[in-house]
Amino acid sequence: xxxxxxxxxxxxxxxxxxxxxxxxxxxxxxxxxxxxxxxxxxxxxxxxxxxxxxxxxxxxxxxxxxxxxxxxxxxxxxxxxxxxxxxxxxxxxxxxxxxxxxxxxxxxxxxxxxxxxxxxxxxxxxxxxxxxxxxxxxxxxxxxxxxxxxxxxxxxxxxxxxxxxxxxxxxxxxxxxxxxxxxxxxxxxxxxxxxxxxxxxxxxxxxxxxxxxxxxxxxxxxxxxxxxxxxxxxxxxxxxxxxxxxxxxxxxxxxxxxxxxxxxxxxxxxxxxxxxxxxxxxxxxxxxxxxxxxxxxxxxxxxxxxxxxxxxxxxxxxxxxxxxxxxxxxxxxxxxxxxxxxxxxxxxxxxxxxxxxxxxxxxxxxxxxxxxxxxxxxxxxxxxxxxxxxxxxxxxxxxxxxxxxxxxxxxxxxxxxxxxxxxxxxxxxxxxxxxxxxxxxxxxxxxxxxxxxxxxxxxxxxxxxxxxxxxxxxxxxxxxxxxxxxxxxxxxxxxxxxxxxxxxxxxxxxxxxxxxxxxxxxx
Numbered sequence: 045x046x047x048x049x050x051x052x053x054x055x056x057x058x059x060x061x062x063x064x065x066x067x068x069x070x071x072x073x074x075x076x077x078x079x080x081x082x083x084x085x086x087x088x089x090x091x092x093x094x095x096x097x098x099x100x101x102x103x104x105x106x107x108x109x110x111x112x113x114x115x116x117x118x119x120x121x122x123x124x125x126x127x128x129x130x131x132x133x134x135x136x137x138x139x140x141x142x143x144x145x146x147x148x149x150x151x152x153x154x155x156x157x158x159x160x161x162x163x164x165x166x167x168x169x170x171x172x173x174x175x176x177x178x179x180x181x182x183x184x185x186x187x188x189x190x191x192x193x194x195x196x197x198x199x200x201x202x203x204x205x206x207x208x209x210x211x212x213x214x215x216x217x218x219x220x221x222x223x224x225x226x227x228x229x230x231x232x233x234x235x236x237x238x239x240x241x242x243x244x245x246x247x248x249x250x251x252x253x254x255x256x257x258x259x260x261x262x263x264x265x266x267x268x269x270x271x272x273x274x275x276x277x278x279x280x281x282x283x284x285x286x287x288x289x290x291x292x293x294x295x296x297x298x299x300x301x302x303x304x305x306x307x308x309x310x311x312x313x314x315x316x317x318x319x320x321x322x323x324x325x326x327x328x329x330x331x332x333x334x335x336x337x338x339x340x341x342x343x344x345x346x347x348x349x350x351x352x353x354x355x356x357x358x359x360x361x362x363x364x365x366x367x368x369x370x371x372x373x374x375x376x377x378x379x380x381x382x383x384x385x386x387x388x389x390x391x392x393x394x395x396x397x398x399x400x401x402x403x404x405x406x407x408x409x410x411x412x413x414x415x416x417x418x419x420x421x422x423x424x425x426x427x428x429x430x431x432x433x434x435x436x437x438x439x440x441x442x443x444x445x446x447x448x449x450x451x452x453x454x455x456x457x458x459x460x461x462x463x464x465x466x467x468x469x470x471x472x473x474x475x476x477x478x479x480x481x482x483x484x485x486x487x488x489x490x491x492x493x494x495x496x497x498x499x500x501x502x503x504x505x506x507x508x509x510x511x512x513x514x515x516x517x518x519x520x521x522x523x524x525x526x527x528x529x530x531x532x533x534x535x536x537x538x539x540x541x542x543x544x545x546x547x548x549x550x551x552x553x554x555x556x557x558x559x560x561x562x563x564x565x566x567x
Contacts, residue, residue, distance in 0.1 A: 053160070059168075060147060061147070064142075071174075071178065071181070072136075072442060073441075074181075081185075082183050082477075085120060085183055086134070086476075087480070089124055092114075092121035103486065108266075115188070115222075120134060131183065134183055135181045135182070138182070138183060139181055142176070145387070146387070150166070152194055152197055152201075156358070164422075166387075168425055168428065169427050173318070174318070174431055174437075175383060188225050192221050192229075193229070195218045196232055197357070197361075200236050204243075219232060219233050220256055220260065228365065231364035232361055233256060235357055235361035238356070238360045283375055284375065286491060297371070300373070306334070307377060308369070309333075309337030310334050312378065312382055314337055314340060316379045318430055344389055344393050344396060347392035347394065347395035347398075350399045362385065365385050369381055397423070452514065453474070453477075453513050453515060453546055454481050455546075461482040461483050468484045468509060469486070470484050470485065470511060471488070472486055472510070489501070489524050491523050493526075499527065499534060499551075502553070509548055509551065510549045511546070512524060534555050537549055
């Protein structure tokens, strides 16, 4: 069945497509999400589509962007040029990419498992994954990265089946496309190279490295010239959002691994596989949660070792991704970081459960019954039952209004859009989100406790207005709020939206005559 052509497999593809379409329509969220990355990608895609290059057009100086790789923004720019500047259309296109990725997952399952029913089970379980479906309608890079990851894995299998220079080039381009979508693609590149070296394919491995380096150099040279603050530099900080805490020391790395490992076991791994989580409560640390995580990890490892083919490739990709995530700063948490690995984890988990059931049947002397053996690959599909309630929650929240703090934030942004000149510069923690709603230039405040240094930075950035939001970000309360409340002679409240307070404050670079600021800000 590994080499099954479309004519033989079309019923499976049809079933997957129909079920995915139903689930996608049911869970589709038409709102622009409040994540900064979400609107940053959109803004960068818009800049490319308008011919302004890979630049932050939300900032008054429109600097070249060097933080996010350009892959997903380039993808959005093509969609904008073809479909127009309509976020809902872009979201639908993103869902289509997710659907195609799940069809590729089925194909990958056929190649790795040689069992069409088991591969179908893997794919249907992924179709009902609440977190995966949630991000399917977000303008975020995870979905495209997942698609390109599966393209890369299948391209490697094609090359392995019949090595050749053309297939090697296709593999190299696919791998670098995934890297240019998310830097986490480095784990995938490493896994493929390891599999090649393990198989003693020395020359192809060197050739692949040459392709990857050649394609990587333009981005690397560009970022070096721009003086980019790379992920490696951020990794070395105790907290990228509080640089004044300093850099990591040797003992801090072990503490970080333990903290991240505990969180992934108790929250992020189970949530990524089965749950829709709006706001995870990381203060909970029940023993049962850790036990569930350990069981899942055990079954995933069992499933990887149980693969009929290419277990080293899948195991290396899973392990290298996990290692990177364990070393990331603790403040980079949540399902989204592990999400692109979720279909591979689902495949391994289903295989692990299937093999466990096979052993149980053999122990019970029931493995000789043909009907039971035929039905066994479909048994793990029962996991869908545990996801149905979360899918309903996802449907409910997709059709709900934004939270009150977000509504207040949007109200301030719309006021700025309607009442200020186009050249206005606004300082806010959620710059790209504010720019999307206000269509005014934005900038970020400097994370410093020195108030004069803070205001010198505002002057240098030509800031006119500041937004004191109540969206729950620690650095707003640590840096922005104190400087405004303790230096009233430089600020004036223009607008307040209450419960909870969201304030728009005007900045006077040279100060003004004022005894106190009429603002009680209680985040």
